[in-house]
Amino acid sequence: MLNRIIDILKSNKDISDWKLVQNVTEANELFLIKKAIDMPRTKRVVNIEVTVYRDFEENGSKYRGSSIVKIPPTMTDEEIASTIKEGVFAATFVKNEYYPLPSRSDRELIAAESSFDTAPLNEWMPKIKDALYKYDNFKNGCINSAEIFLNKNDTTIINSKGINISFTGYSGHIEFIANWKEEGEEIELYKELMFSDFDEENLSGTAQEMLEMSKEKVNTKPTPNLGSFPVIITGSPAAELLKHYYIQSNAKHVYNHISTAKPSESIQGSDIKGDKINMVLDPAVKNSPVSAPVDNDGVTLARQSIIKDGVLQKYWGTTQYSHYLNVEPTGRINNMIFEGGSKTISEMRAEPYLEIAAFSDFQLSPMTGEFAGEIRLGWYFDGTTRTTVSGGSISGNLNALHNNMYLSKELQQCVAKEVFETLNYSGPKAVMLYNVLVAGN
């Protein structure tokens, strides 16, 4: 199939350059209600995306238009040629600044290892299921339902500049709901896990932790109306918050003026009183489903220090946007690693606070820095008593608060999601902010 597409690309004289990305995905999926399998699913699909580039000049300036078309494996040669021709025609009117495509690199490819390589996918499914349910033996609580996905992805990236790379990766994904019921109403908490290796302890431990958290949620009181208050954000919402710096340091967002971050300047504003951000991007984090030796353009990836002591060291970005900003492309790396801060979580809890471990949906706008979320599980400490709370919401603007932000010494690895994209976060388990607006009863 790939050779057929490449022949058609080469025969089209209007194409300046091209790129082809093929993903062959085999998947096993289990959908469970309590401990029973509600539906077993499998999948084998071949997805091919072709990007065609067309260069042109206007008034002495060079432009590069591009268009991405999808080629299903059942397309005939005529259909492929017609689809590519449409893409080339569209690219003619895509008046973007010129940028080069990456060429073949001599840099060594960093490949992440996975134990999933040692057996067929269907043999791992009972192991993953059993690990998830290992501690599901409480009288008043249980895993209500779970969805387990295990994908094997064979990726091939070929372009007209000589790149021809193939590699295999695994992505595991679990969503589960933890329930608890005592005298009042039954409550539930949602958890998402992503992985690329079999780590039984992590799967079992996370499920156990969620069950224990759901037990705590049973006895919540309404969050009080605290006005402007110190807030500790723990667990995966902390990753969603710190993801802001990943987005702000991205060349594409800088080019589009979403971010005003500049190298050698503070990314946390002036007069930083709290902890300073340190962020590196690493393409080969163990057990991360987004570890990869190259990005989607075929750029060979390497570890990059992006933010050091609160100061932006360099932008990260794809070849296109890095070229626009005249910086060396790092490629797209989806593993972000933040250093821990100066306080333990217990030290953060030394003064009155509202600590939040679960939101309905924590949202932070990369354009404005504004964040908000409804509280599903938290703890309010008034200086003497720690009370489990839920309901109400927090809101604020990170750009106004991050010069007095504390990061925990304790670390975690979890998912930070963008629509259509998964990011892997390693970093502080908790973030403390002051003057966050708390709306409650």
Add this chain to the structure above:
Amino acid sequence: MKIKMSPYLLQTKASLKKIVEILSQKDSYVSILGSDTKGKNYAVTKNTIDVNDSFWTERGFVLRAYNGTNYSEFSFNEMPEDNLEQFAAYLSRQLDSYKVSLAGSEFESYPVIEEESIKADFYGEVEILPQTVSSEVILKKLTELKDRGLRCSKAVFNYQVIFNTTHLSKVFISTKKELEQSYVWSEAYLFALTTNGSSNKYLFKSFSGLKGAEIIEEMNPHVEEVAIESERLLSAGTIVPGTYDVICSPDVTGIIAHEAFGHGVEMDMFVKDRAKAVEYINKPVASELVTMHEGAKAAVQVSSYLFDDEGVLGTDTVIIDKGILKTGISDLLSALKLGTAPTGNGKRQSYERKAYARMTNTIIAPGKDKVEDMIASIKHGYMLVDSLSGMEDPKNWGIQCMFAKCIEIKDGKLTDKILSPIIMTGYVPELLSNISMVSDDMELMGSGMCGKGYKEYVKNACGGPYIKTKARLG
């Protein structure tokens, strides 16, 4: 113009029928859904232009079969032109591949699906077929709108104009059913980003429907308004957290309906005992002014179809009738499990994904009040406009909705004072029971996507009239 069915699916239909026939000799229920969907995204910003096949573009199949206990599925997108017996044997092995490794596991059991014989089709119509308009013409129009947006004010530092269009073709073949449908939905966005040097704001306006390239023209009168309103957000205040009398604009009403009793009555949640709604069937959950509909036939918008992704015909379901919760919406397997009639709400993100009970068009029906009377009835409160996002909580009936802004109402009049951004939280029955006025008009919006939790994105629409209620804002 009438939409034409995918030639590929028409050509493949005979093979699909043959495969179903072969596999039916072994399995008591077999179905195949075939999808050939072509979507295109056009996006123009100050500095960049994109024209790409969209997220929705796909061509492939999902096979479902009764395995003796419940249902197995296999998604695939390679199909031989001959040797169908051999290919059917391969598909059968894929369906059974779990049996050895998961032997000894506990399985939920389901009865065999009983179907009526149906042969039906649906071809949508649009004014302008998107594929008849060249990329050159579309990009030229979007660029003109973008340039107008950028010229509105120095505060506008970027202006994005987006046109997404999707031509969807699906066939569903089972022993007794032969269904096909093909239609086009489109959406468009005006997106203004503004700055005052120290902070940024953004605002968007969306357009959607079972429409083609004609939707681009709908943006035309709104370009400047979006830029000006986005600039106004730069001087917006922040709200004092508290509970207020509010009037929800139709898009806000829609998002409340969607999050509260859309997700709240998805009946796969009933099967998992994850929905509080199951305890409230035939009980009051809202003010008697509230009647809520859900279904592919409840309205004409982006999720209006003949049949869902499990081959069940779409319906118009009355979820809440004058404040009383009547029923939920279901996929086929949940209905089978619960012993209810399926409502045609079994939807998949793609042929690669499982079907779940999902919303289509979710609406609160109009009432009898005039918007001006509703505003006049409020001493101090806010009009909530420009919804950004929402999140469901079917188990505990919490609700979270975020809006770009609210407009202050004082002494029965809308003021010039706006606050931004706004988060509304609360307890669903309380929010809906406090509805005291419902306007006599309505609008429906179908832009964006809806996830189940944090994945499984599908298209749907929601909307309704202006409603007056009390809400906790932060």
